[in-house]
Every structure is written in structure tokens, then in C-alpha cells.
Amino acid sequence: MSMNRREFLKIAGISTVVGLGGTAAFTKIRESALEAAQIAPNTLALKAKQWAMVIDMGKFKSEETIKKVINACHRIHNVPDIGNPKDEIKWIWTETYGHAFPGQEHKYMSEDMMHKPFLLLCNHCTNPACVRVCPTKATFKRKDGIVMQDMHRCIGCRFCMAACPFGARSFNYRDPRGKDANGNPFIKEENKEYPTRMIGVVEKCTFCVERIEKGLKPACVEESNGALVFGDLDDPNSEVRKILGSTYTVRRKPELGTEPNVYYVIGGNGYAIVPELL
Amino acid sequence: MKIYDGGKIFIGLVIFVALFASPFYLNMGKAIAKPELKFDTPEIQRLEKETGKKQCVEPKEFMRGGHMQMLNNWRDEVVRMGNRDQIVIAGQKFDKSLQLACMKCHSNKKDFCDKCHNYMAVNPYCWTCHIQPKEKQS
DSSP: OOOOHHHHHHHHHHHHHHHHHHHHHHHHHHHHHHOOSEEEOOOOOOOOSSEEEEEEGGGOOSHHHHHHHHHHHHHHTTOOOOSSTTTOOOSEEEEOHHHHSTTSOOTTSOHHHHHOOEEEEOOOOSSOHHHHHOTTOOEEEOTTSOEEEOTTTOOOOOHHHHHOTTOOOEEOOSOTTOBOTTSOBSSSSOOTTSOOOOTTOEEOOOTTHHHHTTTOOOHHHHHTTTSEEEEETTOTTSHHHHHHHHSOOBOSSGGGSOOOOEEEEOOOTTOOOOOTTO | OOOTTHHHHHHHHHHHHHHHHHHHHHTTTOOOOOOOOOOOOHHHHHHHHHHSSOOOSSOHHHHHHHHHHHHHHHHIIIIITOOOOEEEETTEEEOSOIIIIIHHHOOOTTTTHHHHHHHTTOOOOGGGTSOOOOOOOO
16 A cells, blocks of 8 residues: 555544553543542641741840740750750750850950850751751751751761751751650650651751641741741741841851841840859 | 492482471362451441441552552651651541551551561561550450
8 A cells, every 4th residue: 555645644643643542541541540549638738949047146135935836846846855966855954155156265255145045957958958967858948948857768867967067957866756764755645646756767857847838937936935936038027037127137057058047136135144153 | 321329329318208298298188268358447447437438548458558659658758758647537637657546547557457466477576666556456
């Protein structure tokens, strides 16, 4: 059988259209067979381009508030209290000024400033060093700027801990569900709505991703009586941007170029802890 | 053809075959009962009373063979893509979550998850992190 060029192109064209249409119809049928359940879109989630936090140290009126903030986070996220600094797991913790802002301290600083506990947490950097080094992409940067850790993928290599200049990451050297020498569990009271971690993975603050997606602010912000402010860095009308635009703020180790997104108002008025030893 | 030590070799072979096949003929006719899953936790019974039927996010046949892929997809959607759309079952909304959805109905891990997993000799490590609910029976 012979066929001229025109006929050949006609047949080729028709069979292409039929072929494409055919597969589309097939996949459509398969999809509907699998998607038996109805989906209710999540409309509650708070949205941002880059979440950020301002910590106003002047607004912490007592050490109790800081403890309350830390406990609120560690309680809802099942963060174990191992009880020794080597195996310690921390999502949000305190450090002295000299340790939080190395190189900025000097020996003539006020005693208050020198000993005041500064609240530290993961900075959710714009250029996170931990994300660059993770060999399994267990840790990654979300579209809203949160540096997230996928525990399912973490192999516990601890590259991220070596990379993070802020000490924001902790490794589970012990089984977080275990017990100490006296038989007390490391997790005092399990929050049944949140998983624990397992031995051999790295964990850190997630900016309460599970709360943000339910329309709630992070737990620490809620507990802090206004000392912690959370918002979108990309939105010029956000509370965070208003503070950054009107008050002098500092970040931890900005010279390293990771662009941390937790800002500090150092303040110093109205709050003085007198260490017991002095 | 002459086989040196033929007698010994054949006796050895017979013993070897007998030992090797022993699991087969010792267990012949004794089929291990298929795992019977229980779908009668208080939560499922309540769902049945309210809606008139027992219903999961997908049909039983799909869930039986495909729940692991589905959980995997849920994990990717929720953790990696931040898509926390909910699934509606009989007017009730559920998160895409093992701990916060599946186990809210199937609060009988021993009679549900473990039965099949033990039968199939698979050992998923969901529960090293996800907290299993308090065991409930009907």
C-alpha cells in the first residue's frame, strides 16, 4: 500500500490526538477511583514569605516568664529533659550575653546585662548552613522561611550540628522515651497530639509549624506576654517589621552571612536579675 | 559408572533432603490462621451508629494493600509540602496523620496494626516516634 505525504501526516496527527486523549482519560479514571475521600482545604494556616521573631529582652519582667516560655515549648513538643548538658535536648534555651553575642561583651558591662539570661532558639536563617550540608535533605527550608526537619529522613549524621553556628540543634544520644537512673522518664508528661523523636536523630525548633498551620502563633510567643513578637518579614505592616523599623535590634553572629531571622531588642530597663552569688 | 562411597553419599543426601524439607512436611495441613482484624473499637462503633456504616478514608481493599503508600504520601504532603488539608469522613474532619487520624478510630493497635504486621513479618518503626493510643477493645 502506498501513501502520499499528505495522508501520512493526517493519520499521524489523528493518532497523536487520540493517543494523548486516551491516556488522559485513563489517568482521570484512575484518579477518581483512588480519591474516594473528600478533602476539606485548610483555610486556617497563617501565611508568610519569611517568618521572623523579635525578642524584646526588656519585656521579660522575671526569670519565671522565661522558664514558662521554655516549658511551654518543651512540654507540647515532647522535648525530653535528659538532665545532663552533654545529652541535653533543647529547642529554646537561655545563654548569657557573652555567649549569645560573642565578641560584643566587655568587662565593664553592667552585672545585670552580663548575667541576664538571653532567650535563644533556631534562627530560621535565610541562608541556613544546616540545610546546605544535610546529605539526605532531611532538613530543608519551607516556602514560608521555616527551616524544617523531617525526622523520617534524618540519619543522624550530625553534619547540621557542625554547620549551625548557633547551637540550635540537639542530637538524641539517649532514647527520649527512656528513663534516668532514678526511673523517672525523660519526658515528664507526653503530649499525645505530637510525636516524640527516636534515638539517633537531630531535632530543633520548628517555629511551631503545626500550630502556624492551624492558625495559631508559636507556643513561646503565646506564653511570653508580648516579649516575643512573631510575624512576616516580607510584610511591611507586620508587627515584626514595625518594631524593626522603629527600634534598634541586633541579630546573633550576622557576620557569618546566614541571615538569621530572630532579632533581639537588648533593652535592659525594668528588669534586673541579681544572681544569688553576688 | 562407579560412584566412590556411593552408599554414604546417598544416605547423606536423603538425610539432607529430609532435614531441608522438614518445615514443609511438618507443617503440612496446618495452615496458620489468617489474621482477623477487629473493627469494633468504641470510636468505630460510634461512627457506625452516627452514620450507619463503617467508613475509612479509602475503601477496605485499597487500604489493605496500599495504606503504607498512602501514609507515605500524607507524610510528604504534610511535612515537606506543608499541605494540611483535612479529609472528611461522614461529615467528620480528620488530619492527614497516623497519630491524629488513623489511631483515633483504630485505637486497637494490637488487634489492628500488629496482627497483620506480625503475620507478614514486617516491622515498621512508626511507633518509635509516633505515640500509640491507649489500647481499647470493644
